[in-house]
Amino acid sequence: MIQVNQASISEAAIMAEMQYHPASDKRAAMLKAAESLIIGELLRQRAKALGLSVKSEANTASDDNFLDALINTEVAIPTASQEECEQYYRLNPQRFHSSPLLEVSHILLAAAPEDDKARVEAKTLAEQLITKLQQGEPLAQLAQHYSACPSKETGGSLGQISRGQTVPEFERQIFNTEPGLMPQPVESRYGYHIVYIARKVPGQLLPFSAVEQKIADYLNEKVRRKAVAQYIHTLIVDAEIEGYDFNLSASPLMQ
Structure with missing residues (x-):
């Protein structure tokens, strides 16, 4: 049983909350769940003290209907200037x-x-086909005979691709190499790929005007998270909490 300014958080509530806090072991999950419920209770108590509407029952994982109003009332959050965005x-x-x-x-x-x-057989065959390609056999011909991809109908061509169009494990390898036949097979969840890069067009730096709002949103969210973490820290320091020892420096909310 945990007491938060005379309000109780039961062991059953902590056990129910654990499903929302995966961790390396049960104890770590329990600590994270307890911390989350304590912070939720402190926020709820403060909102009630300010006369804000708190509709949810105590100790529920989705108890956030009042949070925006509370933060807007209590926390001063600056916004990033154009100069700060340009510097970033x-x-x-x-x-x-x-x-x-x-x-x-x-x-x-x-x-x-x-x-x-x-997979062992596919890798072995891929290595053999790479040797054939290095000896001059046409990729289109081998693709039509061996490839399990629909692109075999166009000689294995995938056309032009950019980041985000293929699976990550394939993308990581092909975007970090130079044009030409890759000397080793590329492994993905689908099997093994023999890859030939005919051309690589480097990415270009986007103009500031195209990313200004994205930068502002990022910086504003970063500042908001820090301000909210500091506000929660203050609520914890001012509260009477029994049954839980907050280690603020280890809490991700305090980072």
Whole structure:
């Protein structure tokens, strides 16, 4: 049993809340659940003290109908200036490049992720086909014969692709290489791919005007999270809490 300014949080409530807080072990999940319920109770109590409407029952995971009104009333949150946005843009240019474009052809040797035998066989065949390609055999011909991808009907061509159009494990490898035949098979959830990159067009730095609102939204949210964390810290310090020892420096809310 935890007491928060004379309000009780039961063990049953903590156990029910644990489903929303996955952790490495049961104790860690219980601590996270208890912390969440304590903070929720403190916010609810403060909202009631200010006369704000609090409709949810205590100790529910979705008890947030009053939160925006409370934060707007109690927390001063500055907004990012254009100068701050421009500075962030100058200091983080890598965040604001358009995706490179790749002109890609491939051969997919399909193998289910759980079929170890099929995956070993697919990798072995992929290595053999790469050797054939290095010796001059045409990829289009091999694609029509071996590929399990519909692109085999166009000689293995995937056309031009940018980031986000393929599965992450495939994308990570092909966007970090230079044009030409990749010397090793590329593994994905679908099997093994033999990949030829015909052309690579580097991404371009987007103009500030195109990303200004995105930067402002990011900076404003970052400041809001910090301000809310500090506000919660103040509520905890001023509260009488029994049955739970807050370690503020370890709490993700305090980061």
